[in-house]
Amino acid sequence: MKFFIDTGDIKEIREACETGLVDGVTTNPSLVASSGRDFKSLIKEICEISSGPVSAEVLATDTEGMLKEAKVLSAIAPNVCIKLPLTVDGLKACKKLSDDGIATNVTLCFSALQALLAAKAGATYVSPFVGRLDDIGESGSALISDIVTIYDNYPNLKTQVLAASIRGPKHMLDVAFAGAHVATLPPKILKQMYQHPLTDKGLAAFMEDWKKTGQSLV
Ligand code: G3P
Numbered sequence: 128m129k130f131f132i133d134t135g136d137i138k139e140i141r142e143a144c145e146t147g148l149v150d151g152v153t154t155n156p157s158l159v160a161s162s163g164r165d166f167k168s169l170i171k172e173i174c175e176i177s178s179g180p181v182s183a184e185v186l187a188t189d190t191e192g193m194l195k196e197a198k199v200l201s202a203i204a205p206n207v208c209i210k211l212p213l214t215v216d217g218l219k220a221c222k223k224l225s226d227d228g229i230a231t232n233v234t235l236c237f238s239a240l241q242a243l244l245a246a247k248a249g250a251t252y253v254s255p256f257v258g259r260l261d262d263i264g265e266s267g268s269a270l271i272s273d274i275v276t277i278y279d280n281y282p283n284l285k286t287q288v289l290a291a292s293i294r295g296p297k298h299m300l301d302v303a304f305a306g307a308h309v310a311t312l313p314p315k316i317l318k319q320m321y322q323h324p325l326t327d328k329g330l331a332a333f334m335e336d337w338k339k340t341g342q343s344l345v
Contacts, residue, residue, distance in 0.1 A: 128307060128308065129150040129308065129310075130149050130150055130317070131149070131150060131153050131179070131180070131182075131289070131312070132144070132151075132177075132311065132312065132317070133152075133154075133158070133293070133311040133312055134154070134313060134314055135159050135164065135169060135173075136162060136314070137162075137164075137169070137172055137176070139314040140152055140173055140314075141176050143314050143317055149177065149317075150309070151177060151179030151180040151181060152173050152176075152180075152181045152182070153254075153289075154169075154170070154182060154210075155182075155184050156186060167200075170183045170200065170203050170207060171204060174203060174204035174206050177206070179206060180206055180208040180232075180251075180252075181204070181206055181207055182210040182232045182252075182311075183203070183208070183209065183210060184210035184211070184212075184234065185197060185209065185212075188212070188216060189216050190216040190223075193211060193216065193217065193220035194220055194223060197224055197229065201229055208230040208231065208251065210231075210233075210234050211224075211231060211232070211233050211234065212233075212235045213233050213235050213241050213245060217233060218244055218245065218247075218248045219248075221233055221248040221249065222249060225248060225249030225251070226249065230251045231249070231250050231251050231252070232250070232252040232253075232254055232289065233245040233248065233252070233254065234291065235256065236253050236255040236256065237259070237260060237270070238270070239274050239277055241253075242255060242278075242286075246278060246285075246286040250286045251285075251286065252287050252288075253286050253287075253288060253289065254289045254290075254291040254311070255267065255270050255271055255291065257270070257291065257293060257294075257298050257301075257302060258292035258293060260292075261298075267290075267301075268298070268302055268305050269305075271301075271302050271307050272305035272306065274288050275305060275307065287309055288306070288309070289309040289310070290307040290309065291310075291311050293312045293313065294316075296316060296319045298310075298316075299316065
């Protein structure tokens, strides 16, 4: 499973990428707004930190406007991935961009049928929002599983399922079991994934016992 970091915070992105465990970055208009940064310069800086796909979302809601904005965003760096909403206009733009070999991430996906259309449009990634479905009493991880099952029926489909709207480590476990190809997670969840009190306790005990030997390796 690939891990993308879902934030517009440069410091968090740098820290996460330095672990060597991060394969890309996703942003969205809300994350860009909360960064307080100029959109294009923020995406440029992120693309310099992460060599993986960096999702930058269009703001237009009509196909022509999306294509115009996609041109501007793609020119920022070769690893920019154009994020498009899963609307009919977004799907039309996705088809054109995908036909031109531009990487695309179709976002705000909430159903398997929407995900099937994203694959038909040639999307590189489709982003089902797990947390927002759970928020309304549905099962985000069940949707991931359904999409993966459907996609597996058609080996020619190249779209990767990118689990988004991840709210905690349990979501990461659920989407991994469901077979997501990618998950995009807030930086704090990456930390929660590797932190465990028994690991800390066990390491401290090893160090305590080792100190008693009086030895050192180097
Ligand atoms: O990339 C989509 C993600 O940022 C949305 O997450 O928590 O706002 O549903 P959330």
